[in-house]
Amino acid sequence: MDALFLPIEGAQHREVAGVAVDVIPAGAGRVKRVIYSPGFRWSTHMKGVVGTDFCQHAHVGFLAHGSIGIRYHDGCTQEFTAPQAIAIEPGHDGWVVGQEAAVVIEFDFEGNTAEKFGMPDRHRH
Ligand SMILES: [Zn+2]
Structure with missing residues (x-):
């Protein structure tokens, strides 16, 4: 089996709405594998759990497997296919494209991710 999908020793693991997240602390931030x-x-699957109209997290990292689509609050769309770096601003919907799981290696600072990376707090032009 592809090592990308194996359990990660020492990671904090959780599953929410069909998303498996492994979190490893790294200084003031975190490394995450999200499947x-x-x-x-x-x-x-998440909007009702989170309670906001759009996902308000920034996603910075590397799409290691599969494809994802993004639609921002203003209608802008983006599609990513592995192997590809991602830098997705807050204020978006997102979904898996195709029949394979999407695996993202992500770096975040919990609530301060956009700010720490110097990204806008909401997608704009
Ligand atoms: Zn836009």
């Missing part, structure tokens, strides 16, 4: 199941869509 999104085929068919996952933020607005369908």
